[in-house]
Amino acid sequence: GAVVSQHPSRVICKSGTSVKIECRSLDFQATTMFWYRQFPKQSLMLMATSNEGSKATYEQGVEKDKFLINHASLTLSTLTVTSAHPEDSSFYICSAREGTSGETQYFGPGTRLLVL
Amino acid sequence: GQQLNQSPQSMFIQEGEDVSMNCTSSSIFNTWLWYKQEPGEGPVLLIALYKAGELTSNGRLTAQFGITRKDSFLNISASIPSDVGIYFCAGGAGNMLTFGGGTRLMVKP
Numbered sequence: 001g002a003v004v005s006q007h008p009s010r011v012i013c014k015s016g017t018s019v020k021i022e023c024r025s026l027d028f029q030a031t032t033m034f035w036y037r038q039f040p041k042q043s044l045m046l047m048a049t050s051n052e053g054s055k056a057t058y059e060q061g062v063e064k065d066k067f068l069i070n071h072a073s074l075t076l077s078t079l080t081v082t083s084a085h086p087e088d089s090s091f092y093i094c095s096a097r098e099g100t101s102g103e104t105q106y107f108g109p110g111t112r113l114l115v116l
Numbered sequence: 117g118q119q120l121n122q123s124p125q126s127m128f129i130q131e132g133e134d135v136s137m138n139c140t141s142s143s144i145f146n147t148w149l150w151y152k153q154e155p156g157e158g159p160v161l162l163i164a165l166y167k168a169g170e171l172t173s174n175g176r177l178t179a180q181f182g183i184t185r186k187d188s189f190l191n192i193s194a195s196i197p198s199d200v201g202i203y204f205c206a207g208g209a210g211n212m213l214t215f216g217g218g219t220r221l222m223v224k225p
Contacts, residue, residue: 006158032211043119043204043215044159093158102166103147103208107158 003027004096006108013084014116021079021111023094029074030096034105035067038091050077084115122205122216129195130224137219138189139205147208148181148188153218154201162203163190197223 003026013019023033032051036044048069050056056069066088068080077096081088091112095105120139129135139148147166151159163174165181165188172179179190188207192199200223205216 043217103211104149104164105213110158
């Protein structure tokens with residue numbers, strides 16, 4: 001149980017385009033989903049917290065107009081990187097928290113974004 | 117953002133050896149979690165600890181939630197090559213997780 005999927009697993013795009021990443025909880029309802037960014041050989045950096053039906057809460061320094069988050073249902077959250085630039089290239093990982101599991105988060109497999 | 121102090125940063129051990137890693141913090145946490153991440157993948161939950169003093173095993177893995185609620189350790193017994201990866205601790209409080217910097221484990225067959 002507690003499986004989280006992410007799509008796509010990797011994407012290459014041209015500078016200036018927008019990229020949408022989907023995060024789905026497959027066998028549970030996720031009251032809260034989280035979006036992280038991970039640089040090579042570093043730990044996970046929280047970008048934003050997404051609650052179903054409400055606006056996402058962004059961490060300091062994360063541009064909400066650049067990283068659009070939508071959490072339209074209890075099983076789906078999307079992250080859209082708008083007008084992507086090469087510096088946005090990174091590994092993006094989502095996680096989901098089940099209502100009954102306290103602070104435990106289950107992670108998706110990640111999306112590797114490369115902006116040319 | 118805040119990180120937990122996780123040590124060691126890396127370990128290179130012989131197959132069959134036991135491994136120990138730990139995380140410490142100046143803050144109190146309600147939950148301690150241990151994850152393993154392999155290259156190009158997301159972290160996979162290994163063990164979740166919910167009570168101070170709790171000692172939990174998952175196969176060859178054993179983890180404990182420190183009695184002060186400010187630390188946790190993870191032990192791996194009789195390591196095998198597939199244990200290779202990066203292990204992250206995470207402390208949970210206020211519905212958020214704070215991560216350690218990771219321990220990179222390398223196992224020599």
